[in-house]
Amino acid sequence: MAEAPVIAFFPEASFGAALNCVGIARAAQARGARPVFICHPGFTGIFADYGFQEYHLPAVGAPPSADYWQDFIRRHLPHFNLTPIDQIETYVAPTWEAIVDTAIGAEAALAALLARLRPDVVVLDNVVMFPAIARAGCPWVRVVSCAETEIADEAVPPYCSGLARDDREGRARFLARYLRAVAPAQDRYNRFRAGAGLPALPPGEFLEPSPHLNLLLAPSILRHDRARPLDPARFAFLEGAVRREGPYDLPEFPKGEGPLVYVAFGSLGAMDVALMERMIAAFAHVPARFLVNVGAFRDAYRAVPDNVHLEGWYPQPSVVAMADLFIHHGGNNSFCEALYHGVPSLILPYCWDGHDNATRAGETGTGMRLDRARWTTGDLAAAIAALVSDQAMRARLRENARAMQASPGVDLAAERILALVPGRAKAAG
Amino acid sequence: MARSASPNRQARPRSSPRASHLDLAQRILDLARARGMGAGAHLPEQVLATACNVSRTPVRAALDLLVDQGLAEHESSSGYRLAAGFSPASTISGPLPDAAEADLARRILRDRAARRLDETVTVGELIRRYGAARSAVGKALARLAEDGLVTRAPGQSWVFAALPDAPESQADSYEFRLMLEPAALTAPGFRLDPDRAAALRRAMVAFLAEPDDRLDPRAFQTLDAAFHGLIARGAANRFVADALGQHLRLRELPGAVVRANVVRLRQAMQEHLGILDQMEAGRFDVAADLLCVHLRLSRSQRPQAANRGAPPLFGLTYRVGGDG
Numbered sequence: 001m002a003e004a005p006v007i008a009f010f011p012e013a014s015f016g017a018a019l020n021c022v023g024i025a026r027a028a029q030a031r032g033a034r035p036v037f038i039c040h041p042g043f044t045g046i047f048a049d050y051g052f053q054e055y056h057l058p059a060v061g062a063p064p065s066a067d068y069w070q071d072f073i074r075r076h077l078p079h080f081n082l083t084p085i086d087q088i089e090t091y092v093a094p095t096w097e098a099i100v101d102t103a104i105g106a107e108a109a110l111a112a113l114l115a116r117l118r119p120d121v122v123v124l125d126n127v128v129m130f131p132a133i134a135r136a137g138c139p140w141v142r143v144v145s146c147a148e149t150e151i152a153d154e155a156v157p158p159y160c161s162g163l164a165r166d167d168r169e170g171r172a173r174f175l176a177r178y179l180r181a182v183a184p185a186q187d188r189y190n191r192f193r194a195g196a197g198l199p200a201l202p203p204g205e206f207l208e209p210s211p212h213l214n215l216l217l218a219p220s221i222l223r224h225d226r227a228r229p230l231d232p233a234r235f236a237f238l239e240g241a242v243r244r245e246g247p248y249d250l251p252e253f254p255k256g257e258g259p260l261v262y263v264a265f266g267s268l269g270a271m272d273v274a275l276m277e278r279m280i281a282a283f284a285h286v287p288a289r290f291l292v293n294v295g296a297f298r299d300a301y302r303a304v305p306d307n308v309h310l311e312g313w314y315p316q317p318s319v320v321a322m323a324d325l326f327i328h329h330g331g332n333n334s335f336c337e338a339l340y341h342g343v344p345s346l347i348l349p350y351c352w353d354g355h356d357n358a359t360r361a362g363e364t365g366t367g368m369r370l371d372r373a374r375w376t377t378g379d380l381a382a383a384i385a386a387l388v389s390d391q392a393m394r395a396r397l398r399e400n401a402r403a404m405q406a407s408p409g410v411d412l413a414a415e416r417i418l419a420l421v422p423g424r425a426k427a428a429g
Numbered sequence: 430m431a432r433s434a435s436p437n438r439q440a441r442p443r444s445s446p447r448a449s450h451l452d453l454a455q456r457i458l459d460l461a462r463a464r465g466m467g468a469g470a471h472l473p474e475q476v477l478a479t480a481c482n483v484s485r486t487p488v489r490a491a492l493d494l495l496v497d498q499g500l501a502e503h504e505s506s507s508g509y510r511l512a513a514g515f516s517p518a519s520t521i522s523g524p525l526p527d528a529a530e531a532d533l534a535r536r537i538l539r540d541r542a543a544r545r546l547d548e549t550v551t552v553g554e555l556i557r558r559y560g561a562a563r564s565a566v567g568k569a570l571a572r573l574a575e576d577g578l579v580t581r582a583p584g585q586s587w588v589f590a591a592l593p594d595a596p597e598s599q600a601d602s603y604e605f606r607l608m609l610e611p612a613a614l615t616a617p618g619f620r621l622d623p624d625r626a627a628a629l630r631r632a633m634v635a636f637l638a639e640p641d642d643r644l645d646p647r648a649f650q651t652l653d654a655a656f657h658g659l660i661a662r663g664a665a666n667r668f669v670a671d672a673l674g675q676h677l678r679l680r681e682l683p684g685a686v687v688r689a690n691v692v693r694l695r696q697a698m699q700e701h702l703g704i705l706d707q708m709e710a711g712r713f714d715v716a717a718d719l720l721c722v723h724l725r726l727s728r729s730q731r732p733q734a735a736n737r738g739a740p741p742l743f744g745l746t747y748r749v750g751g752d753g
Contacts, residue, residue: 302544
């Protein structure tokens with residue numbers, strides 16, 4: 001009997017990418033593959049909990065101090081209140097520097113690990129290329145689990161800009177500042193690539209499309225019309241990559257009936273306790289029930305209203321499926337889950353492609369954007385009321401959800417990935 | 430000869446019986462019937478404590494309950510006996526636990542777990558919040574205090590104990606259990622209740638037969654508590670049994686509810702069955718080793734935060750709402 005093909009998934013250290021890959025890996029496993037996960041240091045247990053073998057890259061440098069994240073948040077929270085263009089120098093460029101550090105730091109260990117594992121395919125869900133993957137001697141797949149804007153095109157707003165599709169003037173201004181600000185990180189990264197035998201990338205880019213396969217988590221309802229359409233042989237659009245979780249039992253609310261609203265801002269957002277406190281206080285005045293994801297910070301909250309329930313972890317896809325509205329940060333995973341279950345999104349973006357998704361939600365009639373730094377209780381209540389009562393939007397979202405569920409992105413992704421395994425193209429394809 | 434309550438009964442005011450005492454009283458009656466004991470038969474506390482795998486304190490409370498029911502009698506010189514009117518058909522007819530009081534205690538805990546109540550609360554605050562009488566609030570607090578969930582503070586204030594519902598307290602909880610649960614299994618005198626073990630196996634196998642989308646986390650939590658309770662109750666050392674029993678009750682509180690994905694729930698249940706296999710075969714040392722592995726996997730670390738674009742280092746914390 002032939003050995004099961006080994007598919008090495010290498011998601012970046014974020015829950016969004018990690019859980020997208022879990023969804024695809026489970027579909028690949030169901031088709032006879034042996035998915036394994038390569039993890040950044042500290043991202044322990046996530047994949048093992050889903051039954052997958054984990055391989056950890058060794059940590060680079062000293063372990064973070066206990067208050068590392070508190071410092072991180074203190075440093076960056078003010079930046080998240082800026083407009084996308086003003087985040088370029090304060091948040092985006094320093095973050096690219098850190099991402100380049102990650103890539104350089106991981107290279108040797110990753111190369112050694114890939115040589116040992118000898119995978120049939122590597123699946124990279126990240127925003128930066130690791131040269132060891134290009135040299136692993138097997139096909140590699142790029143998963144674009146950010147918004148579609150990550151793959152640049154003249155007709156698509158720039159990545160992380162939050163610009164409307166027809167804002168040509170804004171586009172030129174944003175790109176000029178972006179390219180200038182990220183140039184030092186990009187120069188450094190290109191020198192690293194050159195040292196590893198890879199060609200330099202164009203200005204502003206840190207990850208090339210795979211010559212084998214690229215998977216974009218961009219449901220049809222959000223897609224842009226591109227000036228240069230992507231080659232369907234190498235680029236596959238997925239209707240999300242939503243995984244299944246177990247059922248969620250609604251908690252008992254001491255008070256409150258009405259629509260069910262799920263609130264989750266990702267792991268970074270959960271650390272913004274001040275914003276969350278303000279929202280929770282505002283929820284007391286909204287006739288709805290709120291399930292709020294507070295990550296590891298439950299003890300930071302007090303006087304929680306009777307129509308609000310806090311937890312540190314939810315089986316998110318199952319909860320979104322029950323909700324009438326999903327308030328989130330514009331993470332592509334969250335947005336796709338909302339669409340997959342026909343739920344409108346109220347997006348308060350922090351950074352990165354959250355801005356792009358927030359704008360796109362308004363453009364496509366799938367949700368609404370609210371500025372995280374400038375809202376009143378009245379604004380929030382009005383936005384919630386508008387979204388839960390918009391019957392036309394709900395009908396359109398329900399119809400779209402039916403279409404998405406009829407063509408699960410995880411299945412298509414698994415089939416396209418397995419088609420890259422030598423000798424399986426016909427069977428999988 | 431004067432027939433009276435036990436010294437223990439005379440010394441402390443009686444609150445409504447707790448469900449656990451009722452359960453134990455029922456077991457004592459079952460035991461009496463199974464052994465063919467008739468009216469007037471002696472009910473030795475230590476024998477009952479050993480038979481029921483509990484310490485003498487709850488046995489005494491359960492016997493007092495039977496006295497209240499007229500099913501047993503107590504003599505200060507010779508202890509407890511089945512009452513003259515006892516027959517094999519005798520049953521406990523009440524009083525049942527005060528439902529309103531239990532419900533109020535449950536709501537207080539629910540709201541503390543949800544951080545609707547602060548760590549310190551006053552009786553007045555609870556009266557206003559729940560629209561309850563002062564006496565009802567007092568009884569509910571007394572019930573919670575009996576389980577070590579609140580303690581009285583100066584004035585009319587009460588302070589909640591730390592619940593295993595935050596990462597740090599969950600980490601402490603796993604450490605505590607890693608110290609005691611395997612030790613309970615390997616210490617001389619561990620006794621496995623074969624009937625409970627068999628019933629639990631059937632329930633765990635049935636749980637695993639459910640499809641993913643019907644794998645109920647609450648059912649998991651019930652079985653998880655029953656499985657670890659089986660180990661706690663089997664401990665020969667009564668203090669170990671009591672400490673583990675009390676800690677397991679903490680884990681059943683709202684907010685400490687299991688939140689893990691279905692794959693991990695299945696893994697954890699399979700681990701339970703593997704441990705049970707060894708326990709039923711009498712290989713308690715192997716069972717203890719597997720139990721250590723199970724607890725360590727259940728407390729596996731998770732990143733506290735990580736995000737696209739965040740720097741490559743990130744803090745660690747324990748899983749929020751682990752199983753085990």
